[in-house]
Amino acid sequence: MNSMKRDKKDEEEGGGGGLFSSLDKTTVLQEARLFNETPVNPRKCTQILTKILYLLMQGEELGTREATDTFFAMTKLFQSKDIVLRRMVYLGIKELSTVAEDVIIVTSSLTKDMTGKEDLYRAAAIRALCSITDSSMLQSIERYMKQAIVDKSPSVSSAGLVSSLHLMASSGEIIRRWVNEAQEAANSDNMLVQYHAIGLLYAVRKTDRLAVIKLVSKYTSLAVRSPFATCMLIRIACRLMEDDPDNDSTYQDFLESCLRHKSEMVIYEAAHAIVNLKRTGARELSPAVSVLQLFCSSPKATLRFAAVRTLNKVAMRQPTAVTACNLDLENLISDSNRSVATLAITTLLKTGAESSIDRLMKQIASFVSEISDEFKVVVVQAIRALCVKFPRKHGVLMTFLSSLLREEGGLDYKAAIADTLITIIEENPEAKETGLAHLCEFIEDCEHTALAVRILHLLGKEGPRTNKPSRYIRFIYNRVILENACVRAAAVSALARFGALVDELTTNILVLLCRCEMDSDDEVRDRAAYYRCILENQDRSLSSHFILNEFQEGEGEPREGMLMTEKKPSAVTKTRQETLAQQLLNIPALAALPLGQLFKSSMPTDLTESETEYVVQCIKHVFPQHVVLQFECRNTLPDQLLENVRISLEIPAGFELVSEIPCPRLEYNTPGNVYSCIRLPDDPQLAMEGTFEATMKFVVKDCDPNTGLPDSDYGYDDEYIVRNDPEVYFLFPLRFLEYFWFYLQLEEVEVATGDFLVKVIEGDFQSAWDGLGEENQVTETFELPYKSLEEAVTKIVKFLSLHPSERSDRVQAGKTTHTLYLSVASLRFLLTSFL
Amino acid sequence: MGGLLSYFKSLFGSREMRILILGLDGAGKTTILYRQVSPEILVGEVVTTIPTIGFNVEQVTYKNLKFQVWDLGGQTSIRPYWRCYYSNTDAVIYVVDSADRDRIGISKQELVSMLEEEELRGAVLVVLANKQDLSGAMSVAEVHQALGLDALRARTFQIFKTSATKGEGLDTAMEWLANALTNKK
Ligand SMILES: Nc1nc2c(ncn2[C@@H]2O[C@H](COP(=O)(O)OP(=O)(O)O)[C@@H](O)[C@H]2O)c(=O)[nH]1
């Protein structure tokens, strides 16, 4: 309170505000009553209006009543012929038009001003008039608007055009009738009128692609004089190009011709457009880059900035295209404008050679403290790209980054640095220890909780596998003592991982966890107790499951019932697998078969299109010697009842149909199951591939949609409708019914390798792999028909239905080799895929 | 000294009078206003108008007197706003379409409720029975009767017959008004 008072006084003493420094709404509105007096005092009234406008601009809000009163008082000022006052009134009308009621009261007066002799009134009156006009009133001023658009005076014409543009949103239909006038204005010699006219024409036609194409081709061939209009045409042309990637080269030619325009604005717009077009290749890029290169040495700072910023973007995607500008960029490093300098350096970092890095980094360091966070992030991103490109430079780069970490900065900036360090660590094994050390140092003094948690997570993941894991414990445990609950909880989880992975540390970690159980926060205590309980068991598989896995599934989700149970926790929750197995056992015909233990059930696959009347999905249940195909059928027609539903399968060689269980009755919207049990071939090679052609067979009865009972009209002696084709209905006498089945061709059912593999969420792939032993490992080389590594990785993961370990499904851009770890447990063999 | 006196005199003489022209829509108010604004418009020449949404305000000079004349729109939706413009009014010119027998009743109601307004208590009233050129137009006496002007007390007022489009009768009315306003001072 005190400080606020002092601030106010300081302001007064500063005396900056003058007349407007301490305006009060109520007082000003009180003063506005002066508007009602005759004769009008123009000077005083102008001043009061200025105050009102000032207040509104400051964000002061008027109530409807206040606004309406002020508005009507203001209308009295129309009696004065003072030009300045009248123009202030226009502004007042525009500002109050959205709050005050019955603002149409000034329609006649404004119409008169917009058509009158006083040129100083006309444009402003048009703008004010349009602000109080809705589509119902617009008709009555339509004639004047059309006249205004084609008026000789550019300011009137522009005002008419721009106001029309604003009215498009509410009264598009009426404005569309003014196209002829707009077209006439588009031929104007005045640069702004032409720009505004083409803008309005575009707004009117925006939704009609063909009309836009016509518009662009008309005005691009006409050689429009206004550079503003040309810039707009460039943007519209780009939109057209992006919408339709395989159009001809007309627009491209237009863009390139704009690169030779005499206006710098147009040249830049064209270059910027070309650079940003998705379809732009090296051929199209080079002329654009050339003009940007010229701009780099322009005496105008804005042009230099625009050019280097655009080049910077190009450098991210096509660094080679920018190499030609390296010399010009070098000159910009010492530019007095820091933004230009930063962008120049970061662009060079992307395009330059390895040898120039040290020099450039020194250069940046000299002024990094002077630039804003936003640009610092640009610097960090450039460094990140560099680390990927030149792994050997990680030493210099990391030292630089960690020095940045120590300085002031917002979360985004710090997160960008941390991200970059983390990327370096993940990418570059040599950099790991130094990188982790930098991060440890950083979290000693990190005010961003989110960031600290992420780094602790990383320490828990990478730390135990370093040469000297113990050195990290101190940093992590310090967090437990010094930080907030969120960070403490993350620290506890990280400690637990060390305990689980590094045998020599387990005892110490247990002691630390014990201390954490004294924490004031529930979550921290729970985690500590949970981890201690698991670690004390000294059971590798237990900790592998419940300490190490958790890191893949997300922080802080202790499993249900874990702390209470003495048994192996996997028995506690019932999995989908177990539920499905139970369901199968409940079917007597299946339970009678010697199937053995259910190994895996697939996810349901659709055998019908989603929109069909009968929907069939298939789930494959794999047993040691058998596969049970479960066909879940659904009837979506309320007036039909299906009976005796069967799925007939074409059984490939080697497989053998053991048993089939039809669904006797399929009512509307109640799913029913058909089962087929198939014995797998003894040759495991064959068992991995099988394609079953499937056909659904059934009898249809019409029924009452309300009761679901067969229609009484169709007594058993009468007819049933049997559908043979979705489009054609046949009528058959009942006595023939049994002989007429309806056949519905389904998608093929495939049994493939993936069905025999189970995803195992294996927290620590390396230890699990090592644990398998030599005899279980096979190396094979495959030639795969995929274009990119990313594609290959996703396809393989999907095809084998396996779980990628250690986030190895993320492929680093630009690399040529990639190791994909897939965890598998298979019934008959164990397969691991390397790429 | 004499110069200063005449200066004050001219200052006083040029004080603007504030006049409202009221009446139902289509009565001829706007036509009348613009005939006053541009006296050069010849008798018999046509003034074209469009319906007034809101108001027109103009300065009119008549015999060295300056009037600030407000012509307020007469549509039902705009009539409620008349009152916003009542204060400081010296005179009201109430225009009636003498040929519009259907709405003369409504015209009377509007007139009566307007005259009840406190702010207009001292205002001089001129009633113009307009559109006298039209066949079937009510006579001045009929209009006088239909508006119930008999009941007026303590009000300086006069009724005239006019034809705004032809420019007839307006001069007489203005002359009377100018005199009435000068005498009132
Ligand atoms: N015949 C005739 N028509 C008139 C006379 N005065 C006005 N009008 C017409 O009546 C219509 C409405 O006039 P206007 O001045 O706009 O009326 P306002 O609504 O009261 O302002 C216009 O078409 C005028 O030409 C008149 O004295 N005689």
Ligand SMILES: [Mg+2]
């Ligand atoms: Mg009118």
